[in-house]
Amino acid sequence: MMWKKLFNWLDERLGLTTIYNVVLDRKVPKVNWFFTLGSASLFLFVMQGVTGILLTVYYVPTPDHAYDSIQYIMNDVTFGWLIRGIHHWGATLMVLVVFLHMLRTFYFAAYKYPREITWLTGVILLLSTLGMGFTGYLLPWNQRSYWATTVGTEIPGTVPFIGQFITNVLRGGPDLSALTLSRFFSVHIWVLPAVIVGTIGIHLYLIIRIGISHIPDKDD
Amino acid sequence: MSKSPNMNRREFVTLVTTAIGSIMTAIVGIPAIGYVLSPALKAKKTDAWIPLGKLENYPVNQPTLFTFTRAKTNGWEKTVNSFGVFVVRKSDTEIEILSNVCTHLSCRVNWNTQKQEYICPCHDGHFNIDGKVDSGPPPRPLDQYEYKIEDGNLFIHLKES
Numbered sequence: 001m002m003w004k005k006l007f008n009w010l011d012e013r014l015g016l017t018t019i020y021n022v023v024l025d026r027k028v029p030k031v032n033w034f035f036t037l038g039s040a041s042l043f044l045f046v047m048q049g050v051t052g053i054l055l056t057v058y059y060v061p062t063p064d065h066a067y068d069s070i071q072y073i074m075n076d077v078t079f080g081w082l083i084r085g086i087h088h089w090g091a092t093l094m095v096l097v098v099f100l101h102m103l104r105t106f107y108f109a110a111y112k113y114p115r116e117i118t119w120l121t122g123v124i125l126l127l128s129t130l131g132m133g134f135t136g137y138l139l140p141w142n143q144r145s146y147w148a149t150t151v152g153t154e155i156p157g158t159v160p161f162i163g164q165f166i167t168n169v170l171r172g173g174p175d176l177s178a179l180t181l182s183r184f185f186s187v188h189i190w191v192l193p194a195v196i197v198g199t200i201g202i203h204l205y206l207i208i209r210i211g212i213s214h215i216p217d218k219d220d
Numbered sequence: 221m222s223k224s225p226n227m228n229r230r231e232f233v234t235l236v237t238t239a240i241g242s243i244m245t246a247i248v249g250i251p252a253i254g255y256v257l258s259p260a261l262k263a264k265k266t267d268a269w270i271p272l273g274k275l276e277n278y279p280v281n282q283p284t285l286f287t288f289t290r291a292k293t294n295g296w297e298k299t300v301n302s303f304g305v306f307v308v309r310k311s312d313t314e315i316e317i318l319s320n321v322c323t324h325l326s327c328r329v330n331w332n333t334q335k336q337e338y339i340c341p342c343h344d345g346h347f348n349i350d351g352k353v354d355s356g357p358p359p360r361p362l363d364q365y366e367y368k369i370e371d372g373n374l375f376i377h378l379k380e381s
Contacts, residue, residue, distance in 0.1 A: 047248070054252055058295065068296035076295075078258040079251035086248065 022208060029214035034108075037101035038207075041125075044094040045196065048132075051087040052189065059139070061185035063178050066141035091133055098129045109220070110213040118206040121199050128196045135188040138181060149184070150176055264292065266380035272307065275374045280309045283331045283338070283349060285320065290378070304328060305365060305376060306338070308349060317365040317376050318351045324358040338362065 011017050058077060060069045073080035102122060105111055111119035138149040153176065156166040164174075172179030227235070254261075270288055278284050283306040291300045304320040318338075320328045327342035337354060338347040346354040351362030366377040 050248060050252075054255055057256060065296060072296045076258075076262070078254035078261070080255060080258070082251050083248075083255055 026208065026211065028212055031212070031215060034100075034104045035212065037097055037104055041094065041098045041101050042200065042204075044090055044097060045200070047090050048087060048094060049193065051083050051090065054083050055087060056189065061139065061182050063141060063181060066139065066181060070140050091136060095129055095133055098126055102126055108213065109216050114210055115206070115213065118203060118210070121203045121206070124199045125196060125203065128192050128199070132188060132192050132196075135184040135192065138184045139188065141181060146176065149180065153180075259295065266290065266292070266378055268378050269368070269375045270303075270378050272305075272374040272376060275309070275315075275369055275372055278307045278309045278374070280311065283308045283318070285331070303378070306331060307374070315367060315369075315374070316350065317367050319363040319365065321363065322358060323353075323360045323362060324356070329362070 007016075055073065058069055058073050058080070060066060070084070073084055105119065105122065111122075134152060137152075138145045153167050153170045156170065157163040159166060168174055170180075171177070172183050268290075272286050285304055285306055287302060287304045289300050289302050291298050293299070306318040306320060308316040308318060310316065320330075320338075322329050322340040322342065322345055324340065324343055324345050327340050329338040329340045329345070329347065331337075332339050335346075336349060338349075338351070339345070340347075340356065340358070343357050345356035345358040347358070347362055348354050351364065353359075353361060368375050368377075
């Protein structure tokens, strides 16, 4: 009774029932399990956000402490191995799931009118996810991440005329250094998450506004 | 639809979703609490005897400051902490070892020879030669260290929780 009164008071002011009806009770066509890949991507993003925030409690993005701080997380912090493990494997899984989500949209022709903008925001989200993978890979500052980023930042160097400039912008100078680590960290925890959260907002708004497409049949 | 005594589809889906969601939240949430609290719970205790040199080096009835440092590892970094104690020799056998940490808010006190008091520069706390509070905000006397004398050498017992 008490809860019911409290809920009604809040509902009248916040429109909770309306949100519920519009977001969760909307009409959807008969679909299959492939249509859960978008929700799975969102879930993984939230999971990466939560575990990522927890990792910043101990991780330090400087060449003299990055590696040691991760050793500390893995060996000394209670459940540190679990939090980092989820972030590590969740990253790989997220790239996979987001990619499969794109394939489903493509093969079921769900990118066509009136959903072109949903597709375009999806392109931004896919590229941002890959960017998260690329920037996150350097942060452990071990041999593998060091050389992977050496190669990864060298590749744009082959662009005619402005190649070296692009490499220098990515690295923060001609060398892979403390500047590279701190700017990758900044992009990894501030820039790309902000881009992804904003773009997910548009992406979800459009899904709620337009609804999801049905599975194409012979008439389509 | 007639009311069945059994659970309907919607109720079942709601229950399963809630249950799985709760389990997944718990799998991350409960370890996350331990993860954040970890360094506070795992802090190592210090328990050591610190040598302060020959007892005869300390003058009688004049508080003498002895300082030393102790290093320990916090996370991935070595932290060096400084300690200061006042050795007060009352007579050949009677000694008091006072911590120089003010009992108010942990500033370090100094011995003032003119006033014959320990004075804390932060909030003007005054202690007498035995560490008793003369005036100011400190709630209790200066902490004393346990000590022992072996072959004329003075040692104090450093305990930190």
